[in-house]
Amino acid sequence: MSVSSVLKAAIAIATLVGLVACGGNDSRTGPLVVGMELAYPPFEMSDKNDQPIGISVEIARALGEHLGRPIKIENIPFDGLIASLRTGKIDLIISSMTATEQRAKTIDFSDPYLETGLCLLVSKDSDIQEIGQLNQPGRKVAVKNGTTGHNYAANEITAADVLLFDKESEAVLEVSQGKVDAFIYDQMSTYKNWTKRANTTRAILKPFKKENWAVGIKKGNEELRLQVNEFLRTFKAQGGFEKLGDKYLAEQKEAFAKLGYPFYF
Amino acid sequence: MLFAPQEDSNQDESKKSQLLSFLLAGLAFSLFTYFVFAAADYHWDWSSIYEYRQKFVNGWLASLLVSLAALFVSLLVGAATVIIQKSRFLPLRYSATIYVELVRGTPLLVQILFLFYVVADSLGLDNRYVVGVAALSLFSGAYISEIFRGAIESVGKSQLQSAKAIGLTHYQTYRYVIFPQALRRSLPALAGQMANIIKDSSLLSIIAIREFTLNAREVSALTFSSFESYLPLALGYLILTLPIMRMARVIEKRIRFET
Amino acid sequence: MNIELQGISKTYGSARALEGLDLSIEDSKCLALIGPSGGGKSTTLRLLAGIEKPTTGEILIDGSSLSNADEHLREYRKSIGIVFQAYNLFPHYSALENITLPLTKVHGYSEEDSIERARELLRRFHLLEHANKKPAELSGGQNQRVAIARALGHKPKLLMLDEPTSALDPEMTAEVLEVIEELVEGQKDVIIVTHQMGFAKRVADQVAIIADGKVAETGPPNQIFENPESNFTRRFLSRVLKY
Secondary structure (H helix, E strand, C coil): CCHHHHHHHHHHHHHHHHHHHCCCCCCCCCCEEEEECCCECCCEEECCCCCEECHHHHHHHHHHHHHCCCEEEEECCHHHHHHHHHCCCCCEECCCCECCHHHHCCEEECCCCEEEEEEEEEECCCCCCCHHHCCCCCCEEEEECCCHHHHHHHHHCCCCEEEEECCHHHHHHHHHCCCCCEEEEEHHHHHHHHHHCCCCEEEEEEEEEEEEECCEEECCCHHHHHHHHHHHHHHHHCCHHHHHHHHHCHHHHHHHHHHCCCCEC | CCCCCCCCCCCCCCHHHHHHHHHHHHHHHHHHHHHHHHHCCCCCCCHHHHHCHHHHHHHHHHHHHHHHHHHHHHHHHHHHHHHHHCCCCHHHHHHHHHHHHHHHHCCHHHHHHHHHHHHHHHHCCCCHHHHHHHHHHHHHHHHHHHHHHHHHHHCCHHHHHHHHHCCCCHHHHHHHHHHHHHHHHHHHHHHHHHHHHHHHHHHHHHHCCCCHHHHHHHHHHHHCCCHHHHHHHHHHHHHHHHHHHHHHHHHHHHHHHHC | CCEEEEEEEEEECCEEEEEEEEEEECCCCEEEEECCCCCCHHHHHHHHCCCCCCCEEEEEECCEECCCCHHHHHHHHHHEEEECCCCCCCCCCCHHHHHHHHHHHCCCCCHHHHHHHHHHHHHHCCCHHHCCCCHHHCCHHHHHHHHHHHHHCCCCCEEEEECCCCCCCHHHHHHHHHHHHHHHHCCCEEEEECCCHHHHHHHCCEEEEEECCEEEEEECHHHHHHCCCCHHHHHHHHHHCCC
């Protein structure tokens, strides 16, 4: 390596470092970047023109209006959301994320805005009735990587085989083909997945673990956290969640009411 | 001393200056990486990763085993395909061609999903590891058959003439003249293919095979630390692929000398 | 040996290599085929060796006709020895293995017998010390001598050589031609395509000039070289013998 090429390399490094250093998004007036995985209808999804839509998207837009700041939605895989927040690529996570103790070690959470619970999707002819029957040798349990269901399985399902999937759709397919005994996921999605494959699957919607969804915020950003909390309070008081529920989740609401499960939204 | 000798000079690069140059290049890479991470304001946390070290080891071993199995099977698939392609029965020959073109023209991801959720499901085959190795082998086998075909066709006409002249039969010509030479010539490309198999095996995570990448992603998801999981991941793959690439170069050099 | 070629033509695609070639040689020990490049000498030799089949015409060797059946031609090739211009040794085998391969796989020798025979030939050609070297480790002249040894392994009565010295420098050429001369003296029948006029003059007892896919002239070397009948032969020889 010659002296001039060392010099060139040094310049290249310096340039790149400069670029990275400027990448942060700290300005208070610039757009608020919200990260979510657009693969979780009806909360986070994209329309036919690839534009983000859904409950979380509307919440984000309402938040932007409340703060008087433009909103930019970034589509990021669920298991990459927290890292993106930590590195400053995004300012907020609104992606149906449960506020868990473990996550709270690395990021901050707003007040919860929705209560839901983990439940089971099992195959039609399975004899499984509750979570207790699953944790036995020879059983196979599907979870989606990075979800609270995954977390629960990693800690509680010790005897059975835990199969890890990138995508919800494959986990559901495995249940419907009888390749796994159950898929641990939240109530809302489990209901949706069951309605799509009602002839091969069965939903056990009674939650065995309650959880709260909240907005994720970079650790220590107290100002933004308080702003988000204030917004959530006003939005709730104005009936914003109620309206969104009627718009996107009318069917679920009715079904849950019929089954006698609580539906908080 | 940091310059490679010019082509027409007979002076040898000394071991010492080679090492020095290598270290310099390595230092530049490390510095670059360090500055990039430093600039990203990332707080490293290796303790939680260390807790999950067994997952990395298990995943690494799973990737290695799955890749070795796939390499072995894909060598058989590749050899069978090339023999079928040379067959004089045209429907057979065209099936082999269709297989090779289909596999090379579609993403491995789609092939894995199709094989596991459609083909294996209808055959009642539930072992995802078997299906995973099969998918990887079918994929790699198509490429290996092309490597073999190229190597066989590279054995010169004069060799065939010579085999004919000494009275070898068609089969003996393949057995003693073409195959041994073709195999030698395909070794560098085969080593490269092995490295590809190792890297491609990460796609098996889609059907929940607990290989290296999936386990690293799981640790990343459980500990919310991306880079701390992905750095060992990259290193783990390098440990597997670097020696193979190195070996490929050595073989390549030796073959050039032999022929 | 007696050789009879009647009305031989050979085409490769649209290219004509031989056009109605007739050649009759009786009772020869060493036949040299000479002539300008591209004139058809090598093609003639490959037909005589049974490596290729004529498009039309008939070939008779010692009175028996070469059939067009593959299996018959293979049997015929097994009975003779063939040496090529570019040695055509197998690069993945040692000198010794190049010689033993046809002996064990084609001629039914046992492993030990084939090695003994190969070593005997290598010793005769002063190559014993190189027995375990691969062709890439040997010089051109050494390789060509290994190739001749390979062709002689099964003790054929007839040896055919296609420009065996064209790829060699003068010193190696001499080394190979000496071996061939010894073979002729040792009661082997030889057909050789060559550009070495001196060798043809000295060793061959019959010479055929082949040009434009036909035989221009045949005869014993002293007649061909001293007193050629055709104008073509005279012009050709005066050109090649000028320098």
